[in-house]
Amino acid sequence: MKILCIGRNYQEHIKELKSARPSEPVFFMKPDTSLLTRNRPFYLPDFSNEIHYEAELVLKVCKVGKNIQQKFAATYYDEIGIGIDFTARDLQNKCKDKGLPWLISKGFDNASPIGKFLNKATFADVHNVSFHLEKNGQVVQQASSREMIFSFEEIISYISRFITLKMGDLIYTGTPSGVGPVAIGDRLEAFIEGQKLLGCSVK
Numbered sequence: 001m002k003i004l005c006i007g008r009n010y011q012e013h014i015k016e017l018k019s020a021r022p023s024e025p026v027f028f029m030k031p032d033t034s035l036l037t038r039n040r041p042f043y044l045p046d047f048s049n050e051i052h053y054e055a056e057l058v059l060k061v062c063k064v065g066k067n068i069q070q071k072f073a074a075t076y077y078d079e080i081g082i083g084i085d086f087t088a089r090d091l092q093n094k095c096k097d098k099g100l101p102w103l104i105s106k107g108f109d110n111a112s113p114i115g116k117f118l119n120k121a122t123f124a125d126v127h128n129v130s131f132h133l134e135k136n137g138q139v140v141q142q143a144s145s146r147e148m149i150f151s152f153e154e155i156i157s158y159i160s161r162f163i164t165l166k167m168g169d170l171i172y173t174g175t176p177s178g179v180g181p182v183a184i185g186d187r188l189e190a191f192i193e194g195q196k197l198l199g200c201s202v203k
Contacts, residue, residue: 001168003030003112004159005056005085009149009174016177025150025158030106036113041201044184045108048088051182054175055133055141055190058083059152060117061169068160073153074126076165081117082131082190082197085172086110087179114170115190115198123193127151134189135182143176150174 007026008019036042044051062078085106092105120126132142145152155173159165182188182202190198 001032001170002163002166003032003034003170003172004028004163005030005106005172006150006155006174009155010143010147010176011149012177016179021149025155027155027159028103028106030103030112033109034107034112036110036200039115039199040110041203042086042110042113042182043203044182045088047108048090048105050088050090052087052089052179053133053135053140053182053188054085054087054179055131056083056085056172056175057081057129057131057145057192058114058117059156059171059173061156061165061171062167064164064166065156065160066164068157068165070153070157073156073160076156076160077152077171078120079117080120080123080126080129080192081115082192083112083114083170083172084133084188084190084198084200085112085175086182089181112172113188113198113200118192118195118197129192130194131190131192133178134191135180136187140180141176141178145173147176148174 060079095102
């Protein structure tokens with residue numbers, strides 16, 4: 001099982017991080033040890049002073065595919081869930097400044113909380129799936145899949161040009177604006193179409 005993550009896929013998030021809009025999907029990978037399941041708590045690591053939350057819609061790949069044409073890409077995922085891409089922003093910025101890879105800031109243990117999944121057939125339109133993240137009961141991120149720069153199908157088709165997708169792989173599809181820091185005592189809850197699918201306490 002692989003965890004593939006898309007960066008810079010919402011225009012407003014690109015603006016808040018002062019990044020450039022990509023002409024094609026930007027993706028990176030995380031190790032499976034970064035997954036945090038069953039609504040378990042997230043413990044702040046001692047190697048960072050600036051851990052940020054990033055809520056994202058997550059696709060679950062349902063069959064093997066390579067060089068997938070965009071028109072067939074929708075058949076390669078059958079569930080949509082929601083997750084959090086915890087980011088050690090201080091480490092990421094340090095790596096960026098040096099032109100180095102920043103896996104260390106994204107792939108550390110438990111950096112990828114994942115909630116429940118919903119069958120995509122339950123959605124009237126997968127290109128207009130609303131989701132939001134609450135921090136201590138206040139909405140901090142809110143968006144829809146219609147706001148994505150690259151659609152689910154474009155993402156799947158592009159990644160599969162380089163990496164074979166397999167059943168069970170997870171694709172984090174990018175985060176909207178509103179990212180911010182977490183501290184001990186915070187409670188994060190993530191929703192799709194108003195349904196809570198993920199809860200995570202920070203300790």
